[in-house]
Amino acid sequence: MRRLPGLFLRALRLRCPSCGGGPVFVTWVRMCPSCPSCGINFDREPQGGYWVGSNTINLFVTEAVFAGAFVGTLALTWPTPPWDAMLWGGMVLMLLFPVGFYPWSKTLFLAVDLTFRPREPEDYVQPAEPGPRVRR
Numbered sequence: 001m002r003r004l005p006g007l008f009l010r011a012l013r014l015r016c017p018s019c020g021g022g023p024v025f026v027t028w029v030r031m032c033p034s035c036p037s038c039g040i041n042f043d044r045e046p047q048g049g050y051w052v053g054s055n056t057i058n059l060f061v062t063e064a065v066f067a068g069a070f071v072g073t074l075a076l077t078w079p080t081p082p083w084d085a086m087l088w089g090g091m092v093l094m095l096l097f098p099v100g101f102y103p104w105s106k107t108l109f110l111a112v113d114l115t116f117r118p119r120e121p122e123d124y125v126q127p128a129e130p131g132p133r134v135r136r
């Protein structure tokens, strides 16, 4: 439990939650397969479905931001809320926020996963076996 704040702080900085190394993203939406510093595989379930948790985090955070913006706008503008602006602003928010939040949803999910399922030796990239020597 002592490691818990560190995992999430490193995730919020878009670094490897396990070691703090990085960068862990090649582009905004493409993650490295493993950490360049410690070698932990980011996809910890190669049979698939691992990132459903990050999509869930992205959905929940987007909904929370939308609810906060909606209630905040209502509170600030009551009794004449700008319904049209709220409609279009809400649509833009719901389309753009998940894209902007995407990398954090992945690193935060990794932090959650590492909290409940600590690292195992097989989570790390195994060094490649030297192949047979080819003589010419």
Ligand SMILES: [Zn+2]
Pocket (backbone or CB within 6 Å): 016, 017, 018, 019, 020, 021, 035, 036, 037, 038, 039, 040
């Ligand atoms: Zn690492």
